Amino acid sequence: MSAILSISGLTKTYASGLQALKKVDLEIRKGEIFALLGPNGAGKTTLISIVCGIVTASSGTVVADGHDIVRDYRDARMKIGLVPQELTTDTFETVWATVTLSRGLFGRAPNPALVEKVLRDLSLWDKRKDKIMTLSGGMKRRVMIAKALAHEPSILFLDEPTAGVDVELRRDMWAMVRRLRDEGVTVILTTHYIDEAEEMADRIGVIRKGELILVEEKATLMRKLGRKQMTLQLQEPMQAIPEGLSDWNLTLRDGGHGLEYSFDVHEEKSGIPELLRRMGELGIGFKDLNTEQSSLEDIFVSLVSTRTESAS
Amino acid sequence: MRFNRHGVWAIYHFELARFRRTVWQSLMTPVITTSLYFIVFGAAIGSRMSEVNGVPYGAFIVPGLIMLSLFTESIFNASFGIYFPKFTGTIYEILSAPVSPAEIVLAYVGAAATKSMLIGSVILLTANFFVPVQILHPFWMVAFLILTAVTFSLFGFIIGVWAKGFEQLQVIPMLIVTPLTFLGGAFYSIDMLPPAWRTFSLFNPIVYLISGFRWSFYGESDVAIEVSLLATLGFFGLCLLVVGWIFKSGYRLKN
Structure with missing residues (x-):
């Protein structure tokens, strides 16, 4: 699939000296849902703000649907929609007025039928004549969308x-978001909620301290970095892991009542049959067994923290 | 050259909608204020005052009164128009929209100038009920009205971009523009002043605006009409330069 958004060598240093982005390169494919993950202050909002024209880049280029965002800003911006993080609304205006304003601002001729469709899709139609200040936070979020x-x-x-x-x-x-994707809209979302990225995204990018440290298909990422844990409930609690089991990556849990074995899912051999056989030979019995695949959250936390350690 | 007419129209329309919502307050205030001025200066005090350059005092102050409102309304509307989105954060949308700086200025300044010209016209109509107003040079009257409204709306736009709080929006109109207007011959001819003060007054840019505008009514002016026109155009050009610089540098709008 072709790229709809190409970011190359994007750098941003704020007047305060803060380097928010360090040479970011990223290609977004047409029609995908891309999740940008990262801790607070990682540069997610700066990245979005540059693409949308709110912040000026220090260097680098961005091409949106074939249009350079600086040289050809009119065509580029007409292709882009932004729902910012903050709920900033024209409080004294009606829903209808503010949405109509947005359409005009982006150079489109008035089209009440389309505005109606957008409002209906977001369950805002009944509120169209209400002033935004009278709406709940959730409704305001819908207005922003x-x-x-x-x-x-x-x-x-x-x-x-x-x-x-x-x-x-x-x-x-x-x-x-899924409906929009079905209509052919490319969606780029930033989130703190990793389950959200896991649920929604086709691809995931992880940004930390202004650097894009990883961009991967979600499925590949889960597979590549996914670890599984197998926990055995022991019949007899154990003080220490016996010598004979030192070949496996084991930890004791619950004060010696549980034995946890952690392994990479993409390794050819899990090592489980051998472990269980050896335990049988050593006469270690277990009552129960359970396996768990690490979530994207675990992957994310381990990724961000490992990099932090290696950086410091 | 492309022009985002839908964008300009959308902002213009949106800004005027705010005016329409408060149309009664917006228009009644100048009507009442003007009426009060005429009751006080026209009927009560004006009858005891001699004519100024052959114009009855009540009629003499009409151009100055219109100018005073034009200044304050243009500055207020334009500064508020751009400051408010900055304050609420909705400015993000304007900055991310395919509108050029010139179009943004055109829309905001156009809306603010439209409002203040409407108010100026209402004051002129109200004045007509109280005093015999004469307009010798209607073309120049309209030209000065538009030029002044646009210039001060530009000035207001600059203040709105510069302001970091609601107090700062008020500072320049209150501390600079209103005093300069009162001292700029809104209610008197600077010929009436002692020579030293008269010379001093010539450093007040407002003098030129009021003088030129009054000339279009009664054919009488404190300074030559060409000088008035040049001064007004000069201030207009200066405001344009500053606005141009604001967008070029991103000053207080963009990081």
């Missing part, structure tokens, strides 16, 4: 779309 969609962008940025959002709206949001 409606504004970003009013000009029919082909690339949509969602900066922390579900921060502080209740479960129901979160599910609605996920459904909406």
